[in-house]
Structure formats: structure tokens, C-alpha cells
């Protein structure tokens with residue numbers, strides 16, 4: 725039987741969303757993750773766009789768009805119109821500036837909003853993507869229901885997310901792990917059930933575990949680099965707790981190696 729998530733510490737759902745948004749709009753996110761905040765980077769975003777059959781004239785919603793890298797990429801690569809929504813106001817501002825710099829502001833715009841309560845009319849979009857973020861939504865059922873609501877009949881969803889096989893190790897259950905998309909990662913079939921539960925037909929599930937291994941290795945290397953730069957006083961990272969970050973990255977790398985965590989891409993369609 726599906727049970728509700730255990731939220732870390734004494735945080736309620738909106739505090740958790742705020743913490744997550746704050747982490748991904750901070751300087752840390754770019755420093756540790758680079759431009760794109762999900763395993764597989766823009767190559768997996770391109771795969772998702774191809775599977776969804778995106779093209780000019782289509783209206784696409786990017787739910788939890790972060791600092792906008794995927795939305796901007798999709799507009800450039802496929803010529804579609806993209807609206808990106810993120811909980812973090814600062815992320816929305818940075819994404820808007822990035823779209824202007826990239827010369828795609830006529831195709832892409834960003835709004836602050838909550839995936840669990842989207843501020844769009846029913847059947848507004850032809851396609852919707854959500855990359856490495858569904859796992860962080862405290863109310864996954866509400867978010868899935870919003871996906872189904874804002875899509876037009878025949879519209880398609882592309883989800884990519886962290887997957888879990890077996891229980892989450894105890895050292896990966898805290899707030900930092902939640903923000904890092906680990907603590908409430910779901911078995912791949914459970915993601916499919918969330919989409920099916922709102923009437924969407926899941927038509928493809930594709931494992932991309934190697935993308936997660938690559939990302940975790942990259943984060944560990946970048947952490948070492950950042951620590952060195954702070955020691956050399958080349959950069960300033962107030963409140964940086966490298967020991968905690970290193971321990972989390974080490975535990976995550978072990979869990980990925982043991983097969984506890986993976987990454988998967990999934991597409992689904994709303995029946996006509």
C-alpha cells in the first residue's frame with residue numbers, strides 16, 4: 725500500500741519546498757551541477773523532447789524549471805514555445821535573464837509557481853516535462869493530477885527522475901538528501917502509477933542509471949575543487965559545510981554503485 729512521505733525533521737511541506745527552491749537558486753547549485761540540474765544534462769532533455777515529438781507551434785510546460793537551462797534548450801532545439809514554472813523566485817529571475825541572453829525570450833517565459841497547484845487553465849499545453857523534481861514534491865498525487873489537468877487531450881508528459889530499488893539508507897534520509905532528490909525517490913513503477921492514477925497512459929520507461937553515476941562522480945570532483953578554491957580564498961561560500969556535503973556525496977555514490985538508486989525517463993499520453 726502506498727504511504728505518504730515522511731518529511732525530514734520538523735518541516736512542513738511548504739517549508740520543505742522553500743528549502744529545496746533556496747538550494748537550487750543558490751550559487752552552490754551551478755557550482756556543483758553546472759548548467760543543467762539533472763542527471764544526463766541537456767542530452768537527456770533532448771531525448772525527452774524527441775520522444776515527445778516537440779516542434780514549432782507546440783506549447784510546452786517545464787514544471788520545476790530551475791534556472792531555465794532545459795526550457796531554453798527545448799525552444800532552441802525544437803522551436804516550441806515553453807513556459808517554465810519554479811517555486812523559487814530567484815530561479816525564475818535568473819531563468820528569465822538567461823532566456824533574454826540566449827535570444828529566445830519570444831519563445832520562453834518563466835513564472836513562479838507550485839507544481840502541486842499550477843496557475844494555468846485546463847488543457848493549456850500540448851506537452852509537459854518535469855526533470856529531476858517530481859521526487860521532491862511532498863504531494864506527488866496532487867502534482868500528477870495537475871499535469872493531467874493542464875494537458876490537452878492527446879498531450880504528452882515526459883518525466884525523468886531518480887528511482888529507488890529497496891529502502892533508502894538511513895544516512896540518506898535527511899533534509900539535504902531530500903533536496904538532493906534522494907530521500908523521497910520512488911521505485912520506477914510508482915512514478916508510473918502516479919501518472920496512470922490520473923488517467924495518463926504510460927508508453928515508455930527507459931533506464932538511464934549511467935547518467936546518475938556520472939552526475940554523482942561529477943559532484944564529488946566539483947566539491948573537491950570548490951573546497952580548494954575556498955581554502956585558497958578564490959571564492960567565498962558562506963555557511964559551506966564541506967564535511968557534510970562530502971559525506972552525503974560519498975553515501976550517494978555508494979548507494980548508486982549498490983544499485984539502490986538509478987535514473988529513469990518515462991513518457992505518457994493523455995487519451996484523446
Ligand SMILES: C[S@@+](CC[C@H](N)C(=O)[O-])C[C@H]1O[C@@H](n2cnc3c(N)ncnc32)[C@H](O)[C@@H]1O
Nearest residue numbers: 745748761762788789790810811838839855857
Ligand atoms: C533538481 S532541480 C531540477 C531543475 C530543472 N528541472 C533541471 O533539470 O535543471 C529541482 C527544482 O525543483 C524546484 N521545485 C521544488 N519543489 C517545487 C514545487 N513544488 N513547485 C515548483 N518547483 C519546485 C526547485 O526550486 C528546483 O529548481
